[in-house]
Structures are given as structure tokens and as C-alpha cells.
Amino acid sequence: MASGFILKGHVLSFSGSPFDGERPEDAARLQEAVAVQDGRIAGAGTLAEMQALLPEAATVDHSGKLIMAGFVDAHVHYPQTAIIASWGKRLIDWLNSYTFPEEMRFADRAYADEIAARYLDLTAAHGTTTVCSYCTIHSESVDAFFAAAQARGQRVAAGKTCMDRNAPEGLRDTAQSAYDDSEALIGRWHGVDRLEYAITPRFSPTSTPEQLEAMGALWGKHPECLMQTHLSEQTDEIAWVRELFPQARDYLDTYEEFGLLGAKGLYGHAIHLEERERHRLRDYGAALIHCPTSNTFIGSGLFDMAGLMAEGQRIGLATDTGGGSSFSMLRTMAAAYEIGQLRGTPLHAAQLLWLATQGSAIALRMDGKIGNIKAGMEADLVVLDLASTPAISQRSERAEDVWEAVFPTIMMGDDRAISEVWIGGRRV
Known part of the structure; x- marks a missing residue:
């Protein structure tokens, strides 16, 4: 009107x-x-x-x-909508048992359209107005998500998930195709209406050094984009990274070495950080994304909100659906409060509401807009x-x-x- x-x-x-x-x-x-x-x-x-x-x-x-x-959800996987609340796995088994089989279906644009619309309807019903989402390796999954958000007039960020190893046939790309597909999607969608592209290597275990290097080069060419990935979610994941990257100083180093550490970087989970990692993340002004329902649902650990905030880290809040067990940022705030209690540092209602809105917007570098x-x-x-x-x-x-x-x-x-x-x- x-x-x-x-x-x-x-x-x-x-x-x-x-x-x-x-x-x-x-x-x-x-x-x-x-x-x-x-x-x-x-x-x-x-x-x-x-x-x-x-x-x-x-x-x-x-x-x-x-x-x-409106609530701002800084780390989600919209392709996992249909498998939310799947029983009883830790991260790596959860990916192999539930996530990867479901993500293979997103080569079908019609299916991607259906889930994208369902996801945005579900989240809007819970008061969420902006999300930053991983898609799948398929460009169709990105096109579907951005088209659905564009039709609703939403500000969202998203990107094609890049993986060229340790994933099933049909869910692997290559270093070159990941670069080329991502760059084409940036040209097609980034900055159109309220849409922003996020360069998206899933996490170090599913990308070869060559692909991580390619993603770092792409980000260097397109520094206006966000870059999102996962970091130090579970202890067995960290051990796996050590095996895959024996020369790396720590998990973060597997990104830093290839140009994937920066101010517009979003690092999901970040529970089990070493001192060097904490210093480097803060020095770069990168964002750590707290996913409390996911961290409890798949048994990852207790995020150090108070300690990280005290040292000046940039922190957002997220459902991490479908590893997270709810589409609701209210439930996510409740879980963040409970994790704070377990660490002896309960969060005030003002802090929880800020994290779910302004805090996440700051993490996404959107705080001048939303x-x-x-x-x-x-x-x-x-x-x-x-x-x-x-x-x-x-x-x-x-x-x-x-x-x-x-x-x-x-x-x-x-x-x-x-x-x-x-x-x-x-x-x-």
C-alpha cells in the first residue's frame, strides 16, 4: 500500500x-x-x-x-528439509545415511522447486525472514532456491555446495566444474533483487586441496560474495581432517592456506577451536555461526558463547536444519540458553533476541539492511x-x-x- x-x-x-x-x-x-x-x-x-x-x-x-x-538464520541446509529429525547418527554417519542420499534428488529441478518452496513457507511460518543456505552440488538446487526467495521478495544468501571427494558418485563435482558452476551462478543471481551468493565448499574433508584452492581463487575474484563452510563441529571430524591434511597446523589452516579465511567468511559450529584458530578468526573479523539444536541433536559439543564473545568474535545464530531439529529460531534461542546454562553462562532474553536478529545480520554483513x-x-x-x-x-x-x-x-x-x-x- x-x-x-x-x-x-x-x-x-x-x-x-x-x-x-x-x-x-x-x-x-x-x-x-x-x-x-x-x-x-x-x-x-x-x-x-x-x-x-x-x-x-x-x-x-x-x-x-x-x-x-524478522529472525535471521545464518546457517541452514534447505535440501535437508525432508529429512529433519532423522534418528541416531553422529556427523559423518548422518551425512552418509541421510544427507547424501537426499541431496542426490536435487538434480531434478522440479523436486528442488518443491523443497525450496516448502522450506521457505515453513520458516516464514516461524518468523524467519532471512536465511543463509547451503544448496547441493547441482546448479538446479541453487536456481530453485533463489527463484523461490525472489518470488517472495526475500533477502537470502545461498550457494552451490562443492565436493569432489569423500562423497557418493552423483554428489561429486571437480575443482574446475565447482569453480565454473559457482561463477556462473554468481553472474546469474548475486545482487539481483535481495539475493546474495555465498561461495560454498562444504567442508575440508569433502574437498581436495585442488578444489579448496579453486574456491579460494574464486573468492579472491569475487570478494563481494560471502563464503560459508563448516569448522570444528565434532572431535572425530577434526581427527579426520588431521589425517587428510597432515601438514596443516589445525582445521582452520586447511581453509586459510587456500585463501578461504576472510571477513566475509561464515564458519558453522566452531565448537572445538584451538587458540591459534580463535586468534585468526578474530583478526580477520570472520563470523562463527552457533547452531545449538544441531550441536545437541547430533552430539557435537557445547559452543563457548561467553568466551568467544568476550574475546571479540563475530557470532550469528542458526537452526542448521536439517542437522538441527527445528525450523524455529525460538527453539534455537531456547537451545542456546540451555547450552549457556551447561557452560555456567546463561544468556539474557535481550542477548538471545539480538543473536537471532542483529547478531546474525552482522555475521552475514547485512546489518545495514536487516x-x-x-x-x-x-x-x-x-x-x-x-x-x-x-x-x-x-x-x-x-x-x-x-x-x-x-x-x-x-x-x-x-x-x-x-x-x-x-x-x-x-x-x-
Whole structure:
């Protein structure tokens, strides 16, 4: 609508990181209304101020609900949608038993289209408005995902997963074909509408040194792109990397040697890091992506959120579907809280909500566009019902502030808590 609209409720935005300073809530701001026009945030403030800003706009009353930036999921595998919650495997067996057989199906564009649409519908229903996804080795899987996101007006990042060893026949490319296919996809999709390409070597064990070198060369040629991969998820994976790369100083070195360490790099999991790796990641300003439901579901370990944040790392939050066991960023925040408790450093509600929005947007280098409510930013919004079930309602009624009111929704909420979702100023 040309005249825009106004949402009234508890409008949450962040002025900084709630991991800085003694009181996490000091980084947050609560206002009464947010105004949206032409797909962007026009402003936030009192209802009277927003009505004066957009005098012809309709007001939608969400009193008692929390209005915030849409959730940003920084590490997903959309091709694993249909195999989410598969039983009982650790990483390498899980890949061989479930992931690789399913990913072979994505050579079929029709199947890729079906799963891409299903995935984006499922995640939008959970309030997620931006994702960064691995596809499969097939260019068709990338075309399908970007086309589905483009039709919805979504800001997403994605890339063709590159693997030339330790994967079944039918899921291997070569160093040259990975380079050529990825470059063609960059030319076709990167920067079109709200789409960004992410160069995507799956992880060191499934790429030869020649392919990693080719991916590093591609990233060097296209530094405007993100680069995503996996790092130090499980101890047996790290041992495997040591066998495959006996000359490497550590796991990160298998990327660093080939030009795959940089400021726009996204390193999924990063649980079992060595000191050198932590220093190098911080020095480059690379992003570590915390995937808590995945880490517990396949038994990977406990991410050191407090320690990594304290040393200045850039950290995003992610479902890692389908290794992760939920499409919901609410469930992901709950798992991050539980992992923090197990490490003796529980996260505040403000920190969890920041990680699922602004933190992930910063990790993806998209924080100037999404992940917060601020004039000029893209209008990706979610409205949270803080009394979506009887159990949540009875707890939130006793709350003495908004953080105590929202925390039961973080811990027990699901898609029923999602009252409205707006993508690019358009209601989903």
C-alpha cells in the first residue's frame, strides 16, 4: 500500500550489542509504534509521532505483543528439509545415511522447486525472514532456491555446495566444474533483487586441496560474495581432517592456506577451536555461526558463547536444519540458553533476541539492511504473541518487565507465537 502502515505494540530495537556492558537490556529500546512505507522502515516512536509521519497510513493494533525485526538464520541446509529429525547418527554417519542420499534428488529441478518452496513457507511460518543456505552440488538446487526467495521478495544468501571427494558418485563435482558452476551462478543471481551468493565448499574433508584452492581463487575474484563452510563441529571430524591434511597446523589452516579465511567468511559450529584458530578468526573479523539444536541433536559439543564473545568474535545464530531439529529460531534461542546454562553462562532474553536478529545480520554483513528496526532499513518484521498458549500465558502474566514476559515464549514458543510476519513490507 502506497500510504504505508503502522504497527502498534512493544517495538523492540537495539542500539548496540547486549553482550557489551553489564546490563544486556541497556542495549535494547522499546517504543510504541513502527511505521512502514514502500517496503522500508519509515520510523519508530510514539503512535502519535508515527501517525504524524504517515498521516494516511492504517494502524494495526498489536497491543501487548512484541514487534521486532524478522529472525535471521545464518546457517541452514534447505535440501535437508525432508529429512529433519532423522534418528541416531553422529556427523559423518548422518551425512552418509541421510544427507547424501537426499541431496542426490536435487538434480531434478522440479523436486528442488518443491523443497525450496516448502522450506521457505515453513520458516516464514516461524518468523524467519532471512536465511543463509547451503544448496547441493547441482546448479538446479541453487536456481530453485533463489527463484523461490525472489518470488517472495526475500533477502537470502545461498550457494552451490562443492565436493569432489569423500562423497557418493552423483554428489561429486571437480575443482574446475565447482569453480565454473559457482561463477556462473554468481553472474546469474548475486545482487539481483535481495539475493546474495555465498561461495560454498562444504567442508575440508569433502574437498581436495585442488578444489579448496579453486574456491579460494574464486573468492579472491569475487570478494563481494560471502563464503560459508563448516569448522570444528565434532572431535572425530577434526581427527579426520588431521589425517587428510597432515601438514596443516589445525582445521582452520586447511581453509586459510587456500585463501578461504576472510571477513566475509561464515564458519558453522566452531565448537572445538584451538587458540591459534580463535586468534585468526578474530583478526580477520570472520563470523562463527552457533547452531545449538544441531550441536545437541547430533552430539557435537557445547559452543563457548561467553568466551568467544568476550574475546571479540563475530557470532550469528542458526537452526542448521536439517542437522538441527527445528525450523524455529525460538527453539534455537531456547537451545542456546540451555547450552549457556551447561557452560555456567546463561544468556539474557535481550542477548538471545539480538543473536537471532542483529547478531546474525552482522555475521552475514547485512546489518545495514536487516536485523533491526531503524529508519531506512528493509521492513522484515515479526509480531510475537507473548501469550500464545495457556502455559506461556499463565507465566507471562506474572512478568514484571518485558524481558520476563518474552522469556517464556523463547523457551516454550513455536509457530503459534508468530502473529504476523512481514517481508519487505509485505505481509506473509
